[in-house]
Amino acid sequence: MKSCARLSDHELVCRFATLVAQDRTTTTELVAVMAEVDARRLYLPAGYPSLLAWCVGEFRMSEDVAFNRIRAARTAREFPAVLAALADGRLHLTAVLLLTPWLTHDNSGELIAEATHKTKREVEALVARRFPRSGLLSWVEEPTSERGATACQLVPERVGTELPREAKAVEAPVAPVSGENRSRVKPLSAGWYGVQLMMSQRAYDKLRQVHDLLSHEVPSGVLEEVVERALDLAIGVLEKRKFAATSHPRHLQRRTTASVRHIPADVRREVWQRDGGRCTFMSESGQRCPATRNLEFDHVLEVARGGESTVDGVRLLVPGTQPVPGRAHVRSRVHAIQTRGRA
Numbered sequence: 343m344k345s346c347a348r349l350s351d352h353e354l355v356c357r358f359a360t361l362v363a364q365d366r367t368t369t370t371e372l373v374a375v376m377a378e379v380d381a382r383r384l385y386l387p388a389g390y391p392s393l394l395a396w397c398v399g400e401f402r403m404s405e406d407v408a409f410n411r412i413r414a415a416r417t418a419r420e421f422p423a424v425l426a427a428l429a430d431g432r433l434h435l436t437a438v439l440l441l442t443p444w445l446t447h448d449n450s451g452e453l454i455a456e457a458t459h460k461t462k463r464e465v466e467a468l469v470a471r472r473f474p475r476s477g478l479l480s481w482v483e484e485p486t487s488e489r490g491a492t493a494c495q496l497v498p499e500r501v502g503t504e505l506p507r508e509a510k511a512v513e514a515p516v517a518p519v520s521g522e523n524r525s526r527v528k529p530l531s532a533g534w535y536g537v538q539l540m541m542s543q544r545a546y547d548k549l550r551q552v553h554d555l556l557s558h559e560v561p562s563g564v565l566e567e568v569v570e571r572a573l574d575l576a577i578g579v580l581e582k583r584k585f586a587a588t589s590h591p592r593h594l595q596r597r598t599t600a601s602v603r604h605i606p607a608d609v610r611r612e613v614w615q616r617d618g619g620r621c622t623f624m625s626e627s628g629q630r631c632p633a634t635r636n637l638e639f640d641h642v643l644e645v646a647r648g649g650e651s652t653v654d655g656v657r658l659l660v661p662g663t664q665p666v667p668g669r670a671h672v673r674s675r676v677h678a679i680q681t682r683g684r685a
Contacts, residue, residue, distance in 0.1 A: 369411075370429040377415035383662065389625030391633030391660050399632065410439055417442045421450045432458040437465045444473050585614035585639075605639050605651045613639060617658040633660045 349357060376393070379385070385396035397408035414435055418425040424445075427433040433441075437457050445453060453472075457465050526538045541549070552572050553563065560567045605613075621631035640659040643649035 366431055367429070369435060370425060373411055373415045373418055373428065374425055376411055377419040380412065380415060381419065386662055387625060388627070389623055389629035389631045391621065391631055391635070395632060399629075410435060413442060414438045417445065421445055421447075423450060423454055427454050427458070434462075436462050440465045440469055444469060585610040603641075603645050603651070605656055609651055609653055609656060610639060612653045613656045613658065616653070620658065621660045622657045623659055631660060636660050 346354060346357075380393045385391075385393050388396055388400060390396035390399060393412055394405070394408050397403045397412070398405055403411075414424075414428070417438060418428070424433065424438055424441075428435070428438060433454065437460065440462070441453055441457060453468075457468055460468065528536045530536045553565070553568050556568050556571055557563065560571055619634055619637070621633040621637060623631040625631075637658045638661055639656050641649035641651070642655050642657055649655055
């Protein structure tokens with residue numbers, strides 16, 4: 343590569359323009375390919391539960407870079423005009439992300455045209471004008487010095503031992519309400535996180551009720567302690583429901599009338615502990631799926647083929663990661679029957 347310092351001013355500007363064009367082309371191609379990979383769910387055979395996890399774990403993308411491109415890819419798949427605008431430079435990636443929550447099949451052409459060649463601030467102003475929303479109220483508290491945090495921790499303000507009846511209004515960026523950005527978690531210092539979220543009146547009322555019910559166990563009324571205690575209780579209930587967790591397990595005698603697909607509680611407990619509450623799918627390269635969400639108890643050998651609900655015969659899997667044996671055979675048989683029916 344020719345040293346940039348040796349280039350003339352004209353050569354350097356030309357080189358810069360060439361690289362910008364190449365970057366735009368590469369980004370557009372990446373978004374298009376990512377959309378197809380997402381549609382085919384090709385991350386599952388690689389041992390990852392989501393496209394985001396695959397991009398971060400396999401290709402070492404940062405979470406932000408991967409997330410933004412995945413979101414743009416899904417938008418472009420639904421609205422192909424977005425990909426065309428991205429390719430020819432009418433929209434930049436940030437503009438696509440800003441428009442995404444508001445695009446519909448009725449307004450996409452109009453919004454893309456109105457956002458063409460606009461800066462980030464201009465697109466933000468466009469969105470605010472077309473889709474006005476009220477400001478977002480946040481609760482803030484300055485962390486105490488012993489925590490070592492220097493930023494504002496986004497939690498409800500403490501007023502004595504009471505949960506505040508009213509939120510303290512502060513300026514905060516107005517963002518479209520969507521599943522990705524209605525909450526935010528940010529590390530502030532070692533062992534401490536700032537959390538910002540929006541909740542409905544119904545959820546807030548439940549929070550107040552939990553705060554009151556735990557007043558004897560958490561007399562200080564500090565919200566972070568109330569939330570942690572509530573999470574401990576929720577985890578206990580959910581673990582009992584999910585894999586029959588108990589401090590006094592009993593090995594129950596098998597009921598002969600039970601369904602062959604039924605997995606006894608003691609088996610579920612042992613399988614969950616053995617697998618570490620994590621998907622056991624292993625890709626051909628040896629990558630174990632890191633998923634700890636949406637797990638299901640799966641028979642290693644299908645029940646129809648003699649699989650049993652034992653510790654050795656059951657595992658944890660995310661649905662879709664393990665190909666179902668015989669599926670291709672079933673499809674071919676169905677096709678053959680349909681072909682004979684049309685003959």
